[in-house]
Amino acid sequence: MTANRTGAPTSEEYRKAVSAILRQLQKSLSFNDRQLAERLGCSAGTIRNAKAEATSLDPLLLLTIERQFGPGAIDRCLHLAQSRAVGLPERMTGVDPILALVEALHRLVEAQAVDSEGGKRITRHELSKILPELRQGRAALDALISRADSK
Structure with missing residues (x-):
C-alpha cells in the first residue's frame, strides 16, 4: 500500500x-x-x-x-x-455460531485434502469458492467475541 x-x-x-x-x-x-x-x-x-x-x-x-x-x-x-468490518452480535440472529464455525472449518479441511485442487495447499480459487462460509464463520466468531466483550 x-x-x-x-x-x-x-x-x-x-x-x-x-x-x-x-x-x-x-x-x-x-x-x-x-x-x-x-x-x-x-x-x-x-x-x-x-x-x-x-x-x-x-x-x-x-x-x-x-x-x-x-x-x-x-x-x-x-x-x-489497516482495519476490517466486524458484524454486531445482533446480525447473527437465527444463526448458530458454533455451526457456522464448524461449517467454515469443514470447508477448509475439504479444500486442504490431498485430492483437492491444490492438494495440501489451499488455492485462491478454492478459497473463493468457500468465501461465503468463511465470512459466515468469521462473523460468528466476531459475534461471540463481541458478546464476551460486552459489559
Whole structure:
C-alpha cells in the first residue's frame, strides 16, 4: 500500500479499492451496472464511474454496500485504514455460531485434502469458492467475541 507523507491512504488507492469492491460484487451476483445501482439506490453512471476510478464513491454508498452484503463487503476499503468490518452480535440472529464455525472449518479441511485442487495447499480459487462460509464463520466468531466483550 502506497501512502502519502502522513501515512494516510491516497484518493487513488481509495478509488482502486472501491472499483475492486464493485467488480467483485458484480461478479459474485452476476449483476450489471444497472442492477447493482438499483440494489444500492444510485445510478448506473455512479457505478460505472466508480468502477472506472473516475470519481470517488460517496461513503453513504459504501455503508449501504456493507449493510446489504454483510460484514467484510467493504474490507478492501477498510484495509486502507489497516482495519476490517466486524458484524454486531445482533446480525447473527437465527444463526448458530458454533455451526457456522464448524461449517467454515469443514470447508477448509475439504479444500486442504490431498485430492483437492491444490492438494495440501489451499488455492485462491478454492478459497473463493468457500468465501461465503468463511465470512459466515468469521462473523460468528466476531459475534461471540463481541458478546464476551460486552459489559
